[in-house]
Amino acid sequence: MAYAYWKSGKHHEKAVFDLFFRKNPFQGEFTIFAGLEEVLTFLRNFSYSESDIEYLRVTMADTVEDEFFEYLSSISTTDVTLYAVDEGKVVFPRVPLMILEGPLIVVQLLETTLLNLVNYASLIATNAARYRMAAGRKIQLLEFGLRRAQGPDGGLSASKYAYIGGFDGTSNVLAGKLYNIPVKGTHAHSYISSYSSLAELQIETLQHKESGEVMNLKDRSLVWRELLSRELNILQSEASDGELAAYISFAIAFPTGFVALVDTYDVLKVYQGSVGQDILPRENNNNNNNNYYYYLSGLLNFCAVAMGLNDLGYRALGIRIDSGDLAYLSCVARTTFVTVAEKFNVEWLEHVQIVASNDINEETIISLNEQGHKIDCFGIGTHLVTCQRQPALGCVFKLVEINGEAKIKLSQDVEKVTCPGKKTVYRLYGEDGHALIDLMHRTQEAAPECGSRVLCRHPFQESKRAYVSPAQVESLHKLYWDEGKIQQKLPELTEIRDRVSSSLQTLRQDHKRNLNPTPYKVGVTDDLYNFLHDLWLQNAPIGELF
Amino acid sequence: MAYAYWKSGKHHEKAVFDLFFRKNPFQGEFTIFAGLEEVLTFLRNFSYSESDIEYLRVTMADTVEDEFFEYLSSISTTDVTLYAVDEGKVVFPRVPLMILEGPLIVVQLLETTLLNLVNYASLIATNAARYRMAAGRKIQLLEFGLRRAQGPDGGLSASKYAYIGGFDGTSNVLAGKLYNIPVKGTHAHSYISSYSSLAELQIETLQHKESGEVMNLKDRSLVWRELLSRELNILQSEASDGELAAYISFAIAFPTGFVALVDTYDVLKVYQGSVGQDILPRENNNNNNNNYYYYLSGLLNFCAVAMGLNDLGYRALGIRIDSGDLAYLSCVARTTFVTVAEKFNVEWLEHVQIVASNDINEETIISLNEQGHKIDCFGIGTHLVTCQRQPALGCVFKLVEINGEAKIKLSQDVEKVTCPGKKTVYRLYGEDGHALIDLMHRTQEAAPECGSRVLCRHPFQESKRAYVSPAQVESLHKLYWDEGKIQQKLPELTEIRDRVSSSLQTLRQDHKRNLNPTPYKVGVTDDLYNFLHDLWLQNAPIGELF
Structure with missing residues (x-):
């Protein structure tokens, strides 16, 4: 032409x-x-x-x-x-x-x-x-x-223009470097599944934030898990030791930035009336005669490590939920945090961040708002960057x-x-x-x-x-x-x-x-x-x- | 992590x-x-x-x-x-x-x-x-x-992997250069609308392909338009002179590669029984008592220039249709080419390429196949590269x-x-x-x-x-x-x-x-x-x- x-x-x-x-x-x-x-x-x-x-x-x-x-x-x-x-x-x-x-x-x-x-x-x-x-x-x-994203550059453009449009950060580190956008992320499921047992922990200790005293985070977390398990009426056998080990190692690496992915191991436990504390009954439960309760097993491990960190002067940042009924699970998580915070007088735990991910789009957010949820942060991928709609x-x-x-x-x-x-x-x-x-x-x-x-x-x-x-x-x-x-x-x-x-x-x-x-x-x-x-x-x- | x-x-x-x-x-x-x-x-x-x-x-x-x-x-x-x-x-x-x-x-x-x-x-x-x-x-x-495409690189990747998947070429010249993919394209509507009249033609002549004799393509195209207009019973006033000028200039630039976009000016004319030749009656016409005929006005100009080129020893390559009912219009176009080819003994014109574009996707192609069409080539953009589905x-x-x-x-x-x-x-x-x-x-x-x-x-x-x-x-x-x-x-x-x-x-x-x-x-x-x-x-x- x-x-x-x-x-x-x-x-x-x-x-x-x-x-x-x-x-x-x-x-x-x-x-x-x-x-x-x-x-x-x-x-x-x-x-x-x-x-x-x-x-x-x-x-x-x-x-x-x-x-x-x-x-x-x-x-x-x-x-x-x-x-x-x-x-x-x-x-x-x-x-x-x-x-x-x-x-x-x-x-x-x-x-x-x-x-x-x-x-x-x-x-x-x-x-x-x-x-x-x-x-x-x-x-x-x-x-x-x-x-x-549609190609490497599609991913970079997505990070840049999502930030312009009102997002707060990106997990794309190169976009962070090139455009000075805040970089944020959590670990993946593979981090959790890379640990099988507590014996694999090569480092168990961490310095107290104020005193500098070297303390054993693993031992403290185990003590807390025992205590919390009873408090929340959750069997310790429900919580994976590999997951706990992964959390402890991550907390030792990032004592001021500990966010835990809580759904690697069979995410949702269902309890019948007689077992478990009434955390938050599901309102739209079809069968109201049976009281079923739901619980994220990773929550127990998270709370244990968060309380361990608390003993060492640190505050955990929060959790990420990447599957299941996000509205409901976030409420369960928040109620758990409030329960533990009140019981053990750890006010900050009440407010830790709940991050939700898993195929989220505009309609999901609107629907979650209608249902009511306790999510503080959404991690959004496919639908945002490819503009699926x-x-x-x-x-x-x-x-x-x-x-x-x-x-x-x-x-x-x-x-x-x-x-x-x-x-x-x-x-x-x-x-x-x-x-x-x-x-x-x-x-x-x-x-x-x-x-x-x-x-x-x-x-x-x-x-x-x-x-x-x-x-x-x-x-x-x-x-x-x-x-x-x-x-x-x-x-x-x-x-x-x-x-x-x-x-x-x-x-x-x-x-x-x-x-x-x-x-x-x-x-x-x-x-x-x-x-x-x-x-x-x-x-x-x-x-x-x- | x-x-x-x-x-x-x-x-x-x-x-x-x-x-x-x-x-x-x-x-x-x-x-x-x-x-x-x-x-x-x-x-x-x-x-x-x-x-x-x-x-x-x-x-x-x-x-x-x-x-x-x-x-x-x-x-x-x-x-x-x-x-x-x-x-x-x-x-x-x-x-x-x-x-x-x-x-x-x-x-x-x-x-x-x-x-x-x-x-x-x-x-x-x-x-x-x-x-x-x-x-x-x-x-x-x-x-x-x-x-x-989703970003410049998204476009390049699309060209490359569409070719791998079975496409024949791309309009992305950089992709052609980088990956050695055949580059193909036609002109845009703006090329047509950049011309208002035949007076704007700065060059009207072209050398005969064999003899090298310099001949006037404009004059020949006008003679042919007159002739074809009568043959096809189409008023010359229906065909834009600006469009004809654009076609002539493009044919002079690409005498062996002339493809014309035929729908820049009001694309489809409807004729009642008494007017126009029966090019191809619409089979699913609701009212069979009135004989309506359809015609692409750009076709007349294309045929005129194609016949002019023929006089100079060249063969036009084809047309592109970018709007309307592609199945039907392609049939109308093919019938027109056959009519002109037979009448004037120009066998090659019967087989010129009909390119169709305009938001085509897999379902469009399947639907066109079911309806019957005379398209030889699809130009596919948005749906292919963004994978809209x-x-x-x-x-x-x-x-x-x-x-x-x-x-x-x-x-x-x-x-x-x-x-x-x-x-x-x-x-x-x-x-x-x-x-x-x-x-x-x-x-x-x-x-x-x-x-x-x-x-x-x-x-x-x-x-x-x-x-x-x-x-x-x-x-x-x-x-x-x-x-x-x-x-x-x-x-x-x-x-x-x-x-x-x-x-x-x-x-x-x-x-x-x-x-x-x-x-x-x-x-x-x-x-x-x-x-x-x-x-x-x-x-x-x-x-x-x-």
């Missing part, structure tokens, strides 16, 4: 392209724009290397002139101008996320990479922001997805103007008709600070003024019109790339992360809710409406029958 | 891990194993750089000893051994794709990367192989997915042996119980060359012999047993990494691609069909069955109630 542009002498023509999407992902009504910094880095580095040219020479037809390859090796983005929405802002269908102006051939060559960089970044950031809204502000969210955002890159002449792409599907010409977009806010509408203007039109009413039209439905008097008017795009240079100070990742949060706050709750959210309005001025429809008629040939 | 292993002196213990999945993707009953070469490259390069160590020093707790970081900077995969299935082979749940042996800490540190490299590669290769089976051998399949393969990495002692991971969900110990796996084939079962052995057991019956057991269902007399026995794993070196000659991409095809041929059709395929059998020997269940009982503590 680039060669055909060059061959027909069109490569110097000045083109304007809009990059936008047509539909918000995840059946929602908003999207977080992300990927801008990577786009700018790409623009800065864009060129064809000698080996690229050599490959193209070999691959393309023999008739392609040397001059084309010379031209190709000389191109850069110096003459390209990029207007973009700030990274991390909430955006909507049909509004350009980026507007690119420049020589037709250069801007066209950027298309696929720009789409690639924006599509996945925005999708992940949006997905993460939705998880954050579902979980609420107080819950810690960790990205655990690298092993299931919708693994691609459908951004497109459409020519809207060439040599000053507006262009329209028609389609039988009205949703696919493009909005022609270079446009300016304003976000209009109401008195209460909420965004009302994104209004697309032709560039020559005056900006809307605060307090003055402006006619907003639906781009395709003639009768849908409304006057809006904005309390605040925001120009959505900034000049980000011009004359071969980045034109704005680029924010830190944490600033983008804050922008996601504050931008979402400008959005009314009904646009953000999970079920049947209200579409946010995107409109055009009267001038642009008429321009669009005139051009449509000009370009749609008159047929015989409709 | 690595630090805890080191701290507790376990890092030198010799561990065996299995990498496997539990469920085939896409509701199918087979998976293509891919990613091995990248795994081997990773093993060869595995080490911690100075900056990695520096980052870890800053990030980890102050209590972590210098000796640990020294140890970490010294580790390599020299002591690691990797057995793997050949890349491109068909594989099944629970059978290890790779078996890793080595120092516990090293093998554990490899886990996430290995899973990442195998999961997506195998998923894409399997997806591509399924598309290939749905499309049949004769249809060309092109990967067009970069713009929607199931965007992650769930490979896991489980410890099965440590210091010679077999390990089992228990779970309430029987499907999640691991198969303990280091194993040897054989694929048993029947007389007709079809694979019958993958049989897992304990390593000390003798291999099955051709012609001798061997007892195969279901790993968990006691009563499911069968004798099999294999006509052929294949040991599934080869030693791929040992003593810090790759131990096998690695195949070219095309060899792996051939292996996918031949490996799938060993599979009975009922395992491969799209709807309700029969599960392929994976079994264990009697010895392994007993070993597994004894270990299970040893590790599951006796509770109070089941």
Whole structure:
């Protein structure tokens, strides 16, 4: 295509392209724009290397002139101008996320990479922001997805944009190193199963946190297990010695960071009425005559080591549950902690963190909230990073103007008709600070003024019109790339992360809710409406029958 | 976790891990194993750089000893051994794709990367192989997915593994350059809409292919459009001059490679009985009294330029349809080509390629086959590269042996119980060359012999047993990494691609069909069955109630 542009002498023509999407992902009504910094880095580095040219020479037809390859090796983005929405802002269908102006051939060559960089970044950031809204502000969210991500770079991008979208950390250490994202993780089941017995413990001791006195954590943990077993009416035979050994070794390695995975060995024990303490009866138990009780056997070992650590002046951090009924099990765990904390006067134990993982998605979080749970932290992998519910955002890159002449792409599907010409977009806010509408203007039109009413039209439905008097008017795009240079100070990742949060706050709750959210309005001025429809008629040939 | 292993002196213990999945993707009953070469490259390069160590020093707790970081900077995969299935082979749940042996800490540190490299590669290769089976051998399949892929590297991996799975080419030029995959593509809608009129054509001429005589393609195309318009009873006013100009310029650039996108301007015209030639009446037309006819307006322009090229000794390659009813439109297009070819005695035009794109997936192809179509080539993007139907393969990495002692991971969900110990796996084939079962052995057991019956057991269902007399026995794993070196000659991409095809041929059709395929059998020997269940009982503590 680039060669055909060059061959027909069109490569110097000045083109304007809009990059936008047509539909918000995840059946929602908003999207977080992300990927801008990577786009700018790409623009800065864009060129064809000698080996690229050599490959193209070999691959393309023999008739392609040397001059084309010379031209190709000389191109850069110096003459390209990029207007973009700030990274991390909430955006909507049909509004350009980026507007690119420049020589037709250069801007066209950027298309696929720009789409690639924006599509996945925005999708992940949006997905993460939705998880954050579902979980609420107080819950810690960790990205655990690298092993299931679509390629190594898919995993890195996921960590970065999940953080921007509102996650608190990642288990991807390279992402931590490259992007300065907090790294968090726990051990895997294999750590537990690598121990068979207490005899395997090569180190049993640890220095007391304050006194420095060397004390035996294994002996203390065993004493506590005996005591707790009686207190909680759980048989010690239920708790694996290998698991206890693994916990003790992990606590010795990380006395201030001890988090235990509690479901390696047959996770759930069921007790009948006469046995075990009534920890928390299952409310929806079908058979109310039999009192069944449930218990996580790893909890006993965890509590034993946590109390052992307590003797040495340390506080355990918490547990991770990776299977079963997370709502119920987290309640069981919390009740256990409260029971032990009260009985032995160890107030902090009441509040240790309960981390839940295992195929969690937005719906799981919403469902857990409805059931009630005691989870403090979710570790989320596959569904977050692959965006299982919708693994691609459908951004497109459409020519809207060439040599000053507006262009329209028609389609039988009205949703696919493009909005022609270079446009300016304003976000209009109401008195209460909420965004009302994104209004697309032709560039020559005056900006809307605060307090003055402006006619907003639906781009395709003639009768849908409304006057809006904005309390605040925001120009959505900034000049980000011009004359071969980045034109704005680029924010830190944490600033983008804050922008996601504050931008979402400008959005009314009904646009953000999970079920049947209200579409946010995107409109055009009267001038642009008429321009669009005139051009449509000009370009749609008159047929015989409709 | 690595630090805890080191701290507790376990890092030198010799561990065996299995990498496997539990469920085939896409509701199918087979998976293509891919990613091995990248795994081997990773093993060869595995080490911690100075900056990695520096980052870890800053990030980890102050209590972590210098000796640990020294140890970490010294580790390599020299002591690691990797057995793997050949890349491109068909594989099944629970059978290890790779078996890793080595120092516990090293093998554990490899886990996430290995899973990442195998999961997506195998998923894409399997997806591509399924598309290939749905499309049949004769249809060309092109990967067009970069713009929607999950990150730049996700796009590259997609191109590579789609090719392995049976695709014929990619539109990703970098993938072409790096992996020597054929690159194929067509122009985009923006190429068409960059032209408004014939006056914009800066070059109108082209040399005759044989005689070298410079001739005017524009004039000839216009003459042909006039003629064809009458022949096909289509008004010339229906065909955009901008579109024609774009086609002519593209044909001049690529006289031997002219493929035209035919749906930029209002794609489908509907004619009533009295107007237009009966190109192909829609069979399922609800109202048979009115004869409605359908026509792609871009077809007229394409035929005009194709006939113009013919005058100059060239042959157009074909068209691309990117919207609408692909089955029906492809039939309309083919009928048009046949009509024109016969009328003007241009036999080759009958057979030009019809490329279809627009959100195609496996189900679309199957549905198009059922409806009947004349498509020769599919360009497939989003669904292929993101594996929309199931965007992650769930490979896991489980410890099965440590210091010679077999390990089992228990779970309430029987499907999640691991198969303990280091194993040897054989694929048993029947007389007709079809694979019958993958049989897992304990390593000390003798291999099955051709012609001798061997007892195969279901790993968990006691009563499911069968004798099999294999006509052929294949040991599934080869030693791929040992003593810090790759131990096998690695195949070219095309060899792996051939292996996918031949490996799938060993599979009975009922395992491969799209709807309700029969599960392929994976079994264990009697010895392994007993070993597994004894270990299970040893590790599951006796509770109070089941």
